[in-house]
Amino acid sequence: MSIRGKAYIVGAYEHPTRHAPDKSTPQLHAECMVGALADAGLTRDDIDGYFCAGDAPGFGALSMADYLGLKLRHIDSTETGGSSYIVHVGHAAEAIAAGHCSIALITLAGRPRSENVRRPGMGAASPEADFENPYGGQTSNLYGMCAARHMHEYGTTSQQLAWIKVAASTHAQYNPHAMLQNVVTVEEVLASPIISTPLHRLDCCVVSDGGGALIVTTPEIARSLKRPLVKVIGSGEAPKGPRGGELDLTVSAAAWSGPAAFAEAGVTPGDIKYASVYDSFTITVLMQLEDLGFCKKGEGGPFVADGNLISGVGKLPFNTDGGGLCNNHPTNRGGITKVIEAVRQLRGEAHPKVQVANCDLAVATGIGGALGTRHGAGTVILERE
Amino acid sequence: MVDNQPIQTRKIPTPQGNPETKPFWDAAAEGRFLIKRCTACDKAHYYPRSLCPLCGSDETVWEEASGRGTIYTLSVTYRGTPEPYAIGYVELEEGPRILTNFTGGPLEAFAIGDKVGLVWTPTEGGPPVPMFCPS
Numbered sequence: 001m002s003i004r005g006k007a008y009i010v011g012a013y014e015h016p017t018r019h020a021p022d023k024s025t026p027q028l029h030a031e032c033m034v035g036a037l038a039d040a041g042l043t044r045d046d047i048d049g050y051f052c053a054g055d056a057p058g059f060g061a062l063s064m065a066d067y068l069g070l071k072l073r074h075i076d077s078t079e080t081g082g083s084s085y086i087v088h089v090g091h092a093a094e095a096i097a098a099g100h101c102s103i104a105l106i107t108l109a110g111r112p113r114s115e116n117v118r119r120p121g122m123g124a125a126s127p128e129a130d131f132e133n134p135y136g137g138q139t140s141n142l143y144g145m146c147a148a149r150h151m152h153e154y155g156t157t158s159q160q161l162a163w164i165k166v167a168a169s170t171h172a173q174y175n176p177h178a179m180l181q182n183v184v185t186v187e188e189v190l191a192s193p194i195i196s197t198p199l200h201r202l203d204c205c206v207v208s209d210g211g212g213a214l215i216v217t218t219p220e221i222a223r224s225l226k227r228p229l230v231k232v233i234g235s236g237e238a239p240k241g242p243r244g245g246e247l248d249l250t251v252s253a254a255a256w257s258g259p260a261a262f263a264e265a266g267v268t269p270g271d272i273k274y275a276s277v278y279d280s281f282t283i284t285v286l287m288q289l290e291d292l293g294f295c296k297k298g299e300g301g302p303f304v305a306d307g308n309l310i311s312g313v314g315k316l317p318f319n320t321d322g323g324g325l326c327n328n329h330p331t332n333r334g335g336i337t338k339v340i341e342a343v344r345q346l347r348g349e350a351h352p353k354v355q356v357a358n359c360d361l362a363v364a365t366g367i368g369g370a371l372g373t374r375h376g377a378g379t380v381i382l383e384r385e
Numbered sequence: 386m387v388d389n390q391p392i393q394t395r396k397i398p399t400p401q402g403n404p405e406t407k408p409f410w411d412a413a414a415e416g417r418f419l420i421k422r423c424t425a426c427d428k429a430h431y432y433p434r435s436l437c438p439l440c441g442s443d444e445t446v447w448e449e450a451s452g453r454g455t456i457y458t459l460s461v462t463y464r465g466t467p468e469p470y471a472i473g474y475v476e477l478e479e480g481p482r483i484l485t486n487f488t489g490g491p492l493e494a495f496a497i498g499d500k501v502g503l504v505w506t507p508t509e510g511g512p513p514v515p516m517f518c519p520s
Contacts, residue, residue, distance in 0.1 A: 130400035130410075131432035134506075134514040135486050136462065141472045144460030148473075152458070152497045196462040244430030244438035245481020247474070249458055372460075373484070 002264055007093035008222035009230045009382065011040030011215030012343040014321075014336075016177050018328060020209040021114040025057050025331075026067050028109035028211045033068060036213035041225050042103060047215075049074035049101030051092055053084035055110045055211075055331045064107070074101035080239070080376025081368025082278060082329075084108075085214070085336035087378035089364075090235025090261075092216040102218050109211025110331020132373065139280070139332075140204060141196035142372035146249045147283040148198055153250055153298065158198055160301035161282040162189035165202050165325050167309035168279060172322025174351040179206045180326040203282040205324035205334065212336040214343075228347040234265030234381035241374035250298075251291060252284075252367055253377035258292035261363070265381035269293045273359045274345040275316055276338035278366030279323040285309075288365050289316075292379065311354040320345065320354035335366040335378065346384040360384045395470055399511030408447055409433055413512040418503055420450045420479060431481040451478045452503030454517065461492045471495055475517050489518030 013035030020028060029052075037044060050072050056064045060077040074095045080087050085108050092104035150156045166186055172178040184202060192201040222229055238256035241247075262268060269292055277285045286300035294316060295303040308314035321327045321341040324334040342362040344350045350359075362382050369375035402410045412419045421433035425442035429450075437445050459473025471487040473495075487495045489504060502520035505513035 127434070128432055130402065130406065132484050134397045134400070134508065135472050135484055135516075136395060136466065136470055137472060137484070138462065138465060140465070141460040141462045144462075145458045145473055148460055148497065149458035193464065194461075195464045196460045198460075201464075242482070242484070244432075244434070245477075245483055246430075246439060247482050249474070 001097065003090065003093035003097050003235060004233045004264055004266070005219070005231055006097035007216050007232045008219060009089070009214055009232065009339070009343050010217050010222050010225050010227050011036035011042065011213070012340045013039050014212045014328065014340045015109065015210045015330070017210050018177065018179050018208040019113050020111050025110050026064065028111070029056065029064055029107045030068055032107050032109055032211045032213035033105055036105065036215050040215045040227060042215060044069065045071070046103045047105045048072055049092060049095055049104035051076045051088035051104060051106040053077060053108065053333070054079045055108055055333055074104070080237070080378060082280065082333035083335045083366035083368035083376050083378040084333065086339060086364055086366045086380055087237045087376065089214065089216060089232060089339055089380045090237060090378065093232045093235060096216065096218055102221060104216040106214040106216070106336065107211065108330060108333055108336040111209040112207050112332055113209045137370065137373060139370065140199055142370040143281045143283055144196035144199045145372040146287065149249045150283065150287065151198060154301065156286070156301040158190055158200070159186055160305045161203055161286060162186040163305045163307070164279065164282040164285045164309060165189050167307065168319050168323045168325040170310050171320045171354050172326035174353040175322045175327055178322040178327040179208055180322070199281055199283070205280050205329040206326065207332065208328050208330055210328055210330035212330065212340050214336065214339055229385035230343050230346045231383045231385050232380060233383045234261040234263070236260030236264070236379045237377065239374065239376045249372060250287070252287045252371060253375060254288045254291035254365055254367065254379060257377040257379040258365060261379040261381050262293070267361060267381060271361055272363050274320070274342065274356045274362040275318045276342045276362065276364040277318050278334050278338055279319055279325045280329070280334060280367065282325070284367050284371060285318070288367060292363065292365060311356055317354070317356050320350050333368070335368065338364040338366055339380065342382055346382055395466070395468060397506060397508040397514060399508045400514065405435055406433060410512045413505065413514070416505055418450045418452050418515055419447045420477070420481065421445045422448050429479040429481055431477070431483045453478045453520065454501055456487065456495060456497050456499045456501060457482045458497055459487055459495055475501055486516045487518070488516050
C-alpha cells in the first residue's frame with residue numbers, strides 16, 4: 001500500500017513568537033493547534049488523530065491529548081528529534097490511508113530561550129551512554145565532526161558552507177518574524193567565532209521559543225475545505241547510527257529516507273521546484289542535498305555556492321522563510337517549520353519576494369538527533385493539486 | 386581562539402557499567418582495553434555488545450585491542466565549555482571507529498589521518514575511560 005495521494009495537508013501554522021517567557025509549553029502547543037485549525041477551517045472536535053514528539057510535555061502523547069481535550073482514535077509519539085514532525089506527516093498519511101483517523105493534528109512547541117535549557121544529554125540508561133557521554137558530545141561538535149570529514153574527503157570549504165547561511169539570510173530579510181533579518185556575506189560568516197571546528201557561529205541555527213502545527217486529512221475532507229490543495233505523495237524515514245564502529249559521517253540517513261520518498265512519489269529531485277531542508281547547521285543542508293540526489297556525493301560544496309539556493313537567483317530555492325539559520329528553530333527542533341514553509345510555497349502564500357513561480361512540487365526533509373552519532377531522517381514530497 | 390590546552394582537565398562523567406559491559410570496565414580499571422569480536426563474522430565492534438550489531442550473531446568474545454589507531458575525524462569545541470577540547474572518532478587498527486577525545490598535545494595540532502595511541506583518563510571516582518594522544 002502506498003500513501004501517494006491518500007492524504008492532504010490542510011492546516012499549517014507557525015507560531016509568531018520567538019521568545020515566550022510568559023507562557024507555558026502546553027499553552028504554546030494549544031495555540032499552535034488553534035492556529036492550524038483556523039488555517040484549515042476546522043474545529044478541535046474534528047480532530048481524531050494526534051501526533052507529537054519529545055517536546056510535548058508529559059507521558060508520550062497522553063498528557064497533551066488530555067490537556068488539549070482531544071477525543072482520539074489514533075495517537076503517535078514517534079521521536080526522531082527535530083525531524084519527528086516530517087516523519088509524523090508520513091505516519092499521519094499512513095493512518096489516514098488505513099482509515100485509522102481522518103483528521104490528524106501534529107504539534108510542536110517549546111521554550112528553550114525562556115527556560116535556558118541546552119539540548120538534553122544522552123540518557124544515562126541508553127546503551128551507548130558510558131561509551132559516549134565522557135567525551136563531551138554536544139550539538140555543535142557532533143555536526144562539526146561531519147563537516148570536518150566532508151572537507152577532508154571532498155575538499156568542501158567553509159566558504160561553500162557559508163553560502164548556505166547567505167541564502168537563508170537573503171530570504172529572512174522578508175520575514176518580519178525572523179529572529180535574524182539582516183543579510184550576511186560569506187566573509188561575515190567566516191569572521192564569526194568558531195563554535196566547534198570547522199563550524200562558525202553563523203553556521204549554526206538560532207535558538208528560539210515557539211512552535212507550529214499541521215493538520216493532515218483525507219482527500220474528501222480536503223476538497224470540502226476552502227484552502228489550496230497540498231497533497232502528500234511520498235514519504236520516507238530512516239535512522240542511522242555508528243553501527244558498532246562501521247560509521248561513515250559523510251552520509252546521512254536522508255540517503256535512505258529521500259530515495260524512498262521520491263520513489264513513492266514517482267518524481268525525481270530534478271522535478272522539485274522548492275526544497276525545505278532542515279538547517280540545524282550549514283553542513284546539515286549540504287549533506288542532505290547530496291543524499292537526496294540534488295547533486296552527487298561530494299559535490300554539495302559547489303552546488304550550494306554562488307547563490308544557488310537563493311529564490312529567484314539559483315536553481316534550487318530553499319528555506320524561503322529564512323530557515324533555522326535565520327528565522328526560527330522552535331524548541332531546537334526544526335522539522336515542522338520545514339513542512340510549513342513548503343505548504344506556503346505550494347499554496348502560493350510565501351512572501352512575494354521569495355515565492356517560487358509555479359511552485360507545484362516541493363520536498364521537506366530533516367535530520368533529527370545528532371548527525372555525528374545517531375540520528376533520524378524524514379522526507380516528504382508534497383504536490384499542489 | 387583560546388590558548389592551547391595540552392592536558393584534558395574537563396570533568397569526565399563516571400561510567401555506570403551494567404552486567405553486559407562489566408568485563409570492559411573491570412579491565413579498564415586494570416589498564417586493559419577490551420573490544421568485542423564476533424566469531425561468526427570475524428568483525429570487531431565497539432561499543433561492546435552481547436549481540437553482534439554487524440551480523441546479529443551472539444557469538445561475541447572479548448579481546449584486548451592494540452590501542453593504536455588513526456584519527457577519522459575531529460572537532461575542537463571552543464564555546465559552551467569551560468575549556469576547549471577535541472572530540473572525534475579514531476579508527477582502531479582492529480577496524481571500529483570509536484568516539485573519543487584527543488588529548489596530550491596542542492588541540493590545533495590534531496588532524497585527520499594522524500596516528501594516535503590509547504591513554505587512560507581518570508573519571509570522577511570510577512574506572513578510567515579510553516582517550517587517544519599522539520603516538
